Amino acid sequence: MLKRLQKNIRIADVIFPLSLPVIVFLIVFLFAPAYAEGAVKLHYPPDKVIMELELVNFSLEVSGGSADIIKVRKNGNEIQSITPDEAFECFAVPLNLGENAITVSVLKDGLEVFTSGVTVYRRSDLESQYAKPPAAYRKDYFHMKDFPQCTACHILDAKDHDMKPVSFNSYGAGTAGGETKGAAVSTCYSCHKKMASYPYVHGPVAVWSCLSCHDRDSERTYSVKKPDTEVCFRCHKEQKDDWESKKYTHGPVTIGKCAICHSPHASQYPYNLYKPTWDLCVNCHAEKGSGKHVLGDSFSIEGHPTKDRPDPVRIGKELSCASCHSPHASNYEHLWAFEAESIFDLCKKCHFDK
Ligand code: HEC
Ligand code: HEC
Ligand code: HEC
Ligand code: HEC
Ligand code: HEC
Ligand code: HEC
Ligand code: HEC
Ligand code: HEC
Numbered sequence: 026m027l028k029r030l031q032k033n034i035r036i037a038d039v040i041f042p043l044s045l046p047v048i049v050f051l052i053v054f055l056f057a058p059a060y061a062e063g064a065v066k067l068h069y070p071p072d073k074v075i076m077e078l079e080l081v082n083f084s085l086e087v088s089g090g091s092a093d094i095i096k097v098r099k100n101g102n103e104i105q106s107i108t109p110d111e112a113f114e115c116f117a118v119p120l121n122l123g124e125n126a127i128t129v130s131v132l133k134d135g136l137e138v139f140t141s142g143v144t145v146y147r148r149s150d151l152e153s154q155y156a157k158p159p160a161a162y163r164k165d166y167f168h169m170k171d172f173p174q175c176t177a178c179h180i181l182d183a184k185d186h187d188m189k190p191v192s193f194n195s196y197g198a199g200t201a202g203g204e205t206k207g208a209a210v211s212t213c214y215s216c217h218k219k220m221a222s223y224p225y226v227h228g229p230v231a232v233w234s235c236l237s238c239h240d241r242d243s244e245r246t247y248s249v250k251k252p253d254t255e256v257c258f259r260c261h262k263e264q265k266d267d268w269e270s271k272k273y274t275h276g277p278v279t280i281g282k283c284a285i286c287h288s289p290h291a292s293q294y295p296y297n298l299y300k301p302t303w304d305l306c307v308n309c310h311a312e313k314g315s316g317k318h319v320l321g322d323s324f325s326i327e328g329h330p331t332k333d334r335p336d337p338v339r340i341g342k343e344l345s346c347a348s349c350h351s352p353h354a355s356n357y358e359h360l361w362a363f364e365a366e367s368i369f370d371l372c373k374k375c376h377f378d379k
Contacts, residue, residue: 064091065131065139068113068174072143074165075158078290080117080219081145084175085129088112091138098128113178117219120147122155150285151299151308168246180212183247187212188236211235223291229260230290238289252281253289264353271354278353286352303332306346313346337375338363348375 066086074081085095087109095114097105100121107114118127124146131139146158168181175181211233221230229237238256239247250256258265268274277285286305288297298305307314319329334344342348349371350360357366365371 064088067129067141067143068172069167070143070145071165073146073162074143075146075148075162076120077148078220079120079147081120081125081127082216083114083116083118083127083129085114085131086112086174087114087131092131092133094132096130096132098130100126113174115216120145122147122149122152150282151305166245179215183212183236183241186210187241188234220290223293225293225295225297226291227287227289227297249289253283254281256289257283268354272356273358273360274354275352275360302345302347302352303343306350306352310346319349 064087067083068086069084070081083097087095089112092109092114095105095107095109096103097107097116097118099118104118105116107116118125124144126142126144128140128142130137144162146162147155148158149155172181213235214233217235221233229235235247237260238249240250241247254265268278277283286298288299290297292298294301300308303314312318313331315328316331317328318331320326330344331348332343332345336342336344336348339348347362349362351362352360355361356364361368361371363374365374
């Protein structure tokens with residue numbers, strides 16, 4: 026059928042009946058997208074990358090008025106609509122755990138002149154179902170490559186002033202509220218500023234001392250020494266001395282994984298935790314969230330409350346797993362909090378002393 030049509034219809038038969046304006050229109054219509062496409066280019070990120078943070082950065086070149094509007098969709102939902110005012114549009118997209126299908130579409134005169142889709146995988150050690158990305162994904166190290174396209178507007182090489190003094194006394198107390206002292210002189214700020222826009226910001230991040238932990242001279246630019254304790258205990262000496270002197274340390278602390286529970290940068294929860302304390306603990310100790318813990322474990326009765334009550338000892342805090350257990354270390358079994366020496370001693374701290 027198709028063959029016969031091709032044989033019988035010659036180009037001339039199609040072209041001649043068309044008037045000149047129609048031909049001109051067709052030429053413009055066919056060539057316009059091709060022209061615009063050359064002017065729009067997605068420089069970052071590549072497809073199928075693995076990210077650990079909640080954000081992925083996009084950098085889109087839209088030179089010479091090639092775009093009226095940029096639409097960003099994540100997993101089918103429109104999340105941003107940007108009117109470009111620069112030759113480069115740079116923006117951060119928040120990530121869900123696991124796969125995120127992100128589409129960037131560029132519209133010019135009502136027509137979609139460019140569209141590009143990338144899939145980004147947000148990995149997490151804390152959530153076992155997202156710990157291992159599918160085989161198609163890989164890590165991409167932005168700072169290991171040359172990006173001459175960026176240096177017209179950004180500085181990419183760290184300066185000495187990005188390394189601020191690693192001394193507790195040099196930081197102001199209270200970093201909540203996303204205050205960004207020192208942001209103005211940070212090399213990293215222009216591209217990573219959204220990292221600190223959370224209610225709880227870690228001391229060194231609040232003053233943009235990124236190089237306190239990220240090593241600019243390491244083989245992989247800006248890598249962080251492992252285990253986490255290598256960097257955390259540089260400043261948290263008091264905790265180091267305290268916890269290392271204790272008889273028992275908590276599993277993840279024993280192997281030096283501080284950043285499995287704490288964001289090294291900033292978070293929505295106190296102590297820069299990835300989740301509120303109770304949810305964090307139950308993440309790995311699921312059975313303790315059943316409502317049967319403490320009193321119900323051995324007897325078939327209702328358990329002891331573990332949340333949604335005021336903590337009678339730590340005034341101003343909610344009762345949580347951390348009301349009875351230390352998340353880090355203790356001299357007593359089951360990591361009893363406030364150095365309770367036995368289970369009875371523990372009960373007493375809240376019940377009989379009062
Ligand atoms: C034409 C100038 C220009 C070029 C070239 C440029 N940028 Fe930007 N970029 C900017 C400006 C201006 C901002 C700040 C935008 C703002 O404040 O909203 C910015 C912000 C950013 C941000 C932060 C976005 C956010 O919302 O948090 C990232 C990431 C970024 N740029 C990456 C890049 C990368 C990667 C390249 C090279 C591929 C690049 N930029 C090239 C001008 C440029
Ligand atoms: C031109 C913009 C730009 C500047 C300036 C910049 N970064 Fe980045 N950085 C990126 C982008 C884009 C990524 C890719 C990951 C992402 O989307 O967050 C990245 C990723 C990273 C990573 C993850 C590892 C990697 O190489 O992908 C680290 C760590 C990092 N940056 C640290 C820094 C530090 C520290 C500074 C300041 C000394 C800095 N960056 C300055 C754009 C920038
Ligand atoms: C207290 C230490 C510490 C400070 C300060 C710090 N970081 Fe990080 N950063 C880490 C750790 C730990 C990781 C996780 C890296 C890993 O597991 O390989 C990380 C990861 C990152 C990543 C993402 C890497 C990825 O694989 O997705 C970026 C981007 C980043 N940091 C940028 C910054 C910037 C910009 C600053 C300054 C505002 C900063 N960091 C300050 C400890 C720190
Ligand atoms: C460069 C020094 C430095 C390094 C390295 C460092 N911290 Fe901190 N950290 C601070 C300072 C300063 C504060 C106090 C900020 C304040 O007063 O709110 C702090 C506070 C904290 C807090 C308490 C926050 C609060 O709300 O009370 C936690 C949790 C924490 N750091 C975890 C870590 C972890 C985990 C690491 C390693 C990934 C780390 N820190 C590495 C300097 C550092
Ligand atoms: C299992 C999760 C978990 C791990 C792993 C962990 N923390 Fe914590 N951390 C917490 C919780 C929960 C709190 C808040 C406890 C509370 O509610 O009082 C906390 C509080 C803190 C504080 C502030 C209060 C204090 O005790 O000084 C610092 C500093 C801190 N952690 C640093 C670290 C460092 C450094 C490491 C690695 C050696 C680490 N944490 C590992 C869960 C954890
Ligand atoms: C990332 C996973 C993880 C998180 C999050 C976590 N734990 Fe653990 N926890 C472990 C591992 C691993 C062990 C050691 C293995 C064991 O003894 O079961 C452990 C052991 C313990 C023990 C000692 C068990 C015993 O028999 O003495 C207590 C108590 C405990 N965790 C309480 C908590 C509390 C409270 C929290 C929240 C602040 C928490 N855990 C968060 C992984 C985790
Ligand atoms: C009111 C105090 C209290 C609270 C709150 C509490 N626990 Fe416990 N926890 C205990 C006691 C008491 C034991 C010892 C139980 C026993 O010996 O049978 C224990 C034992 C444990 C153990 C080790 C023994 C085992 O069975 O594996 C883990 C792990 C643990 N708790 C985790 C948690 C988590 C996670 C939470 C928050 C959901 C939590 N606890 C909340 C008092 C508490
Ligand atoms: C960190 C403080 C704390 C510790 C330690 C603690 N409790 Fe409680 N306990 C509470 C709170 C808070 C309530 C709830 C009181 C309320 O609802 O008014 C409670 C309630 C109870 C109740 C009543 C049950 C109910 O549902 O109201 C019993 C019984 C009890 N605790 C026994 C114990 C025993 C046994 C221990 C030691 C294994 C213990 N508690 C350790 C804080 C604690």
